[in-house]
Amino acid sequence: MQNNPAAEIVVKTTEDQDTDEVRAFRLRAREWMKDNLPPRLPHEAGNDFDDAKLVERDREIQKKLHAAGFGGHQGITVPVEYGGLGLDQRFEDVFLEEASPYRLPWSYGNATNIAMPCILGHGTEEQKKKYVRKILDGTHLWAQLLSEPSGGSDLAGVLTRAEQREDGNWYLNGSKVWTTGGHHCDMGLCLARTDPTVRKHAGLTMFLVDFHQPGMTVNPIKLVMGGSEFCQEFLDDVVVPDADRLGEVNGGWKVAQTQLASERKGMARGWHVGMHRAETSPYIEPNARYGKIAKKLGTENDSYTRAMIGELIVYDAVSDLIGKRINTGLRSGKFHGEAGAIPSLMSSVFDIDRTKLVSAICGPEAIASVDEKSANGVGMSRVSTHRIGGGTLETQMNLVAERHLGLPRELGPAPDTPFNELRSNKTAKIA
Amino acid sequence: MDIELNEDQTMLQDMTRRFLEDRSPIGALRKQVNASESFDRDVWKEGAELGWIALFVPEENGGIAESAGGVEDAAIVAEELGRVVFSGPFISTCAVTFAIAQSGSAEQREAHLPGLAAGETLGAWCLSGRGPMAGIDAGAITAKASGNGFELNGSAAFVQDAADADLLLVTAADGDGISQFVIPSDSAGVSIEAMEALDLGRRLYVVKFDSVKAEADALLGEAGKAQDALEKQLQTVLALQCAETVGVTDRTFEFTLEWVNDRYAFGRPIGSYQGLKHRLARHCGHLEGAKAAASYAARAVRNDAPDAAIAVSVAKSHCGRMSTEIIRDCLQMHGGIGLTWEHDIHLYLRRAVSNEQLWGSPAAHHERLCQLAGV
Incomplete structure (x- = not known):
């Protein structure tokens, strides 16, 4: 070069x-x-x-x-x-x-941050x-085949079936969804049900699945913003040799825990290893964007607008300070690991509140503009700002409430109920 | 409050908590209310002996400022006071003491600080009147030169502890700038009228100045040039009030968590229902935010950080709004018992609702943030 x-x-x-x-x-x-x-x-x-x-x-x-x-x-x-x-x-x-x-x-983030530690931790020498x-060596990009159309938060409830047939191979049938970059991937870590007659966490097995085979259909999902970063896969007698089973048969939940822990660890360390994040100021620095918007619209002296701008400055500062506080506490041991869910929850809460106020400051200019394409982005953020990926807002709140605050778990079916006796999207409708 | 308390600060926190549990638990406020007393002078003096006010006073004037952590340490005390909804004149006396220590002449410091540090002298700060910027902007009182001294006119509102105070710190503003005075509260022309306050442990007054004579030696610092000193006093008060609000909220959140674990409905603890859990998770997040913002503000003020002014307004807005919201919802979770006079939660909620508005409403601080951010 x-x-x-x-x-x-x-x-x-x-x-x-x-x-x-x-x-x-x-x-x-x-x-x-x-x-x-x-x-x-x-x-x-x-x-x-x-x-x-x-x-x-x-x-x-x-x-x-x-x-x-x-x-x-x-x-x-x-x-x-x-x-x-x-x-x-x-x-x-x-x-x-x-x-x-x-x-x-x-x-290669999913490959190096997630697949690699899982294989190193649970794989055979050959694997x-x-x-x-x-x-x-650059041959394989990896995907995580976890969520399914029937649900994502209840991960242990996956329906994709894996059966071992007489040839010794496993045959996978079902559908996975929200696979990051699935249309570019070569391999996937796939959690599938191998025994529906035992309790739901006990009947799962993890497989290393080759994407390039006839039974595997990968469809990109077009999102509300228009782009397609995620895919849905249909598995139709997808073949996995027994040599590509990761961990024990019915021991998939253990591998999945390594998988989720690796994801959290990667997120905490910085997903893109070696990418330096912009130097952040040690001081609170109000975002100049809000004032600029008001100035442009001629509303900088409107007291309602000013109150909203002041509130936005507060959201930004507090969201940032929560992260710093919890991280300091996690490092010093003052907080247990569960507290890590707090900044994650609160940044989503503040994101949602923030889009509401920014949109309010912009008024109709947020939804249509004659001279600027980007103006739509403000209104669009009202459409697209949600917390679904990486655990929905509700899942985050359960985590904080149950693991950090120690509140009792919600009452559900007895923990040892066999998976095939649990009510699901399908069975509930029949019943 | 701060996640990084040092050894001395942890000791100060433990000592203050033990002292208050013993001498001034939440029940003390209830007794004072029932007996129509303002606060317990003996407890106040014992607290002062523990160094509550002396933190701001230099050694030569009978204090411990040199070896203490200034407003950061005082914030630790304030948080503990919040946990028991303390009724003594802490914030007002700290404000007056800080102002004299910061801007006073050697004579003024010698005259006032030893008594303040010892808990014998009480102070109140007359800063502003009514209106949207109450608690932040001076301008309710004017000072004009008269003879050797000044003549004060006007009316300050929401003045904490004025009737119990020996000294009034008066912030006057006019075309020539900001001037500050320390005068005896029984000066001729001063009249103090009680306001009907919703916080049962806090006494608020309208203080009127009708041609009040302030001698030249009552002037604190230079005439017309107290703007920076005023800002610093305001920051100190805000840092302390936010810390207190955190204590109020933290304690309420603690006993509410116990309640939702212990209270059963439909065969299980009410804390197991997502309807409550999700609200508590959010409250926990906002409470962590309040702790983070309040401790950051106290440190910024102590260090004179470039963002201290912004930090206190951020903390005031967040602590003020969220504490009211959290405690209000905690009361809701208590059900009927929470609405009874006998339950303590209304004492906490009253303090939070009151703190939200005193020393600048959230809206006033949002306006102040716009000004600080150049909007």
Whole structure:
């Protein structure tokens, strides 16, 4: 790459702590990146599965990273026999320091943040050798096949059936939905029901499912905003060899817990590993956008508008301060892990309140405008701001109430009720 | 309140909590109300001996300011006072003490601070009148030069503890700027009229100034130049009030959680119903927000951070609105018992509703935030 602008950026490093070995690694990475990695563009998304070009480019980056001996994105600490470099964390830190002006293959987030820890934690030697390597060498993008049309919050209630037939293979039938980037993925972690006659958590098994086979239909879902980042899959006798079962038969819930924990851990650490988040000010800085809108509409002296702007400044500040408080408490041990649901809940609550007020400040300009396309975005946020993904608002509230505040669980069917005796969308209608 | 209290602060918190549980629990307020007393002078003096006011007073004037954490420490005390809906003149005396320590001459400090620190002298702050910016903007009282001193005219409203106060801190505003005075509350021309207040542990007054003479030595700082000092006093009061509001809300939330766990309806604890759970989860989030905003504000004020003015208004708006909302809903969850005079929750709700409006309503602070943000 000639005149790579990213190579000109002076990066703050911890070079003074380098050993000779680390130093050599750093210099090799620095030299290689200059000629091989595209610069990081300030407004480019970390990942966007509606942008096929971005996904394809990330595949190329991951392949190059691996081929050049850097172990692929997030592979530096992974053992050599599984395709990584087997080096300690310091090497990864150094690599990410050097990579900070460049684009890294963040489309692999589900693969590296979720699939990889699940396979490393629960997989057989063969699975680790095969599938971890194929993540790191760029062959496989991964999806999570969890939610189903019958429900998402009640994850252990999945209906997709897996049966082992005489040939030893498993045959999967059912439908999965809300799969991030499913239309680009090669493999998926699929939670399926293997025994409906035992209680619901006990009859589940996790499978490593190949997307590229005849029984697998992947349909992108068009969302209210118009884009398609998520898919629905129909599994029609999808074949999974027994060698691709992850964990014990009927032990799928255990794997799913690792999966969900990995997701939370990834979110907490920053999903796009190596992407530096913008430096945040240690002080409360009111968002200038609100005042600009009012000025443009000539309402900056209207007392009702001013009251709303003041309230918005409060929402932004408090939402941010809650996150800082809970994170500090989690680090110091003052809060248990369950408290982590509080900032997540409250940022959704404030998002919803915020869109309401911003829309009110804009008035009719929020829903149609002669000179500006983006004006619609304000009104549109009233249509699209909801908390569904990653656990609905109601699920978050249950988490805070039951796990953090210790309130008694809602009374449901006896915990040992066999799955096929639970009432469901189907059976309730029959009854 | 703050998630990062140091060892000294944790000790201060424990000590204050134990003292109040012993000497001034919520039941003390009930007794005072029944006996039509304002507050317990003995408890106040014992509290002062624990350093409640001395936190703002330098050592040479009988205080401990040098070794204490200023408004951050006072906020810890305020939060504990909130938990028992304390009725003593804490915020008003802190305001007057802070103002004298901040802007007073050596003579003024020597004259007033030792008595304030010891709990013997009480103060009240006459800042503003009625109207939408009450509790924030000065302008209800004017001061004009007269002879060697000044003549004060006007009327301040919502003045806390004025009838019990020995000293009045008077903030006067006119075309020439802001001037502040410390005068005896029995000065000729001062009349103090009680307002009918909904908070049973807080006494509010209208204080009228009718050609009140303030001698030159009553002037605090320079005439017409007290704007910055005033802002700092306001920030201090707001940080303390928000901390108190947090204590009020936190305690109510605690006993409400116990209640919803213990109270059964239709064969199970009412706290197991999502109808209550979801509301409590939200309240928990907003309460954490109140704690975060109040502790951030106290620290910003103490450190004179560039965002201190914004931080106190953010905290005041959030603590004010959310505490009322949380406690109101906690009362709802108590059912009929919550509406009885005998249950304590109305004492908490009265304090929260009252705090929401004192020292600037949420709407007034939203306006102030616009001004601070350059809108």
